[in-house]
Amino acid sequence: MTASLRLVLVWAALMGLLALTIGASFLPLGPVLPVISYAIAAAKAGLVLWFFMELREEGGLARLAGMAGFIWLAFLLTLLAADLTTR
């Protein structure tokens, strides 16, 4: 697979996930909807990191550094939720 074809396929996958997000918003999913939306967003972020940011070609340390921002964001959101959901 050529590099250009790979990028196009990843882009198509991202567009597909976007369509999935929009489609899910029209379904009567109730409180499950945000969970699905965040899961799709995480999958999109993963694709960007792995292919567009070329982390798949890097070693473990660079991958860890690339993920650090997301890990820290998870810290922020988890502990924020610990307050917001139990007030």
Added chain:
Amino acid sequence: MSRRTSQDAIPDTREERASYLNAGQGLGSWLLTHDHKRIALLYLISITFFFAVAGCAAALIRADLLTPEADLLSNEGYNRAFSLHGIIMVWFFLIPSIPNVFGNFLIPLMIGARDVAFPRLNLASWYIFMAGGLLTLAIVVMGGVDTGWTFYTPYSSTYSNAYVIGALAAVFISGFSSILTGLNFIVTVHKCRAPGMTWGRLPLFVWSHYATSVIFVLATPVLSITLLLVALERIFGVGIFDPALGGDPLLFQHLFWFYSHPAVYIMVLPAMGVVTELITAAAHKRVFGYWFIAGSSIAIAVIGFLVWGHHMFVAGQSPYASAVFSFLSIVVAVPSAIKVYNWTATLHKGEILLDGPFLFALAFIGLFVVGGLTGLMLAMLAIDVHVHDTYFVVAHFHYIMVGGTVSAFFGALHYWWPKITGRLHSDLWSRVSAILIFGGFNMTFFPQFLLGYEGMPRRYHVYDPSFQVLNVMSSVGASILGLGYLLPLTYLLWSLRYGKPAGPNPWGATGLEWSVASPPPKHNFETIPLVATGPYRYPLEADAPDEGEGEKEAERV
């Protein structure tokens, strides 16, 4: 100086010796330099200036608090004085102090590199820092800001009539300087280490700066966005924090402290790195528990991000969240305690010399322990409810941020001064100054623990007369502390002209920075060193096996 090698008996020919100090002439050679050492000096001069400005604000505050009445500053003036003091001390002195001065100067030297990974970015970082600092000073000249350094909403976003947007912009700008410096250090440590300088051979000063850089890069953007959101709400009325507009009033505190609590570790982690170097050099002994100290730096950097809610125990945060944050705040004390135990274990059976830098390091340990233990008290929900927003909290964080970080800053300044300037300073006067600072500091801030425990709120300048004795003690202590801070300015500047020239290694210490001339040449090393051993291999422990990679000892570095 107490411990010198025979190399120090060198003739006074500094003018002829080529070094980074005389590698270029004129102001332009400094303002456009890419040399990490010169940029470090630019930071040193800048932060000394900001330290003096914020110190003047502190002097005003302490003078006003000499009496229970508001007889020096108006209410508005007092608010602006403590806001100015906090904003400048935190963002324009404490945060850049050790990383941007000593980190910049020493990291390339310690890892055997000729410069940081991105020298131009390094200079850009200083210009951005100065832009933020000068904007803050402009705000002061225009009338100042009265929100405190914490910019709490809704006061900052809705009610304050001061120059809040300008102050937010200044801090926002300076944040980019922190991010760029952190990024530079991370890449430098990853990519610019000399051959053989494995992670296990890095000086612990470098480890602590690496951990600090992670915080710089990951926490500062959150602060920047938060300040931007305050500006959006204040200027455009976008509902983010104001419940009347659909916002969450606690969201600001969550976001602000997500940065600002780790910011305390930005201040104290580099100080811990400095103290490790000072302790091992003074004890002339290999450090106890290298990997525990290195690992505890990383642990502090990670766990330090999980404790911010302890600032919000009485702010309306849920009791469940408060319990979680209380537990995590106690957990973060563990890696800090590891460091303290390891420093004291390093001193055990060492060849200790009570020189100036060592006294500063001792002052750090003592004051940090008091600050840390009172921090544990504040992490307990019940105690925090009692002393929240009192002088107990003020005393606690000053023990960490001033007693700890500033003591380490002065320790670093004295220890690496011969390397930076090529001149030896007076050891007697450095010891006097360390003792003055330690005594003055305790006299200033210990009474504040008592004031807070008895119920004196922070940020008040009219108080119950029964609190006056302790307030007078605190103000007298501040005068002694001020003298202690001024003293080094005189004898260090004096040493620039009259101090004896320093050899490469006046302390007889290990480390690559001591293997080059004092002051170092422009590009640090004529040939990049080949590192074959771990750090801190002092003669006392010369026969011990290598803690690093297990290779044979070739040459002490």
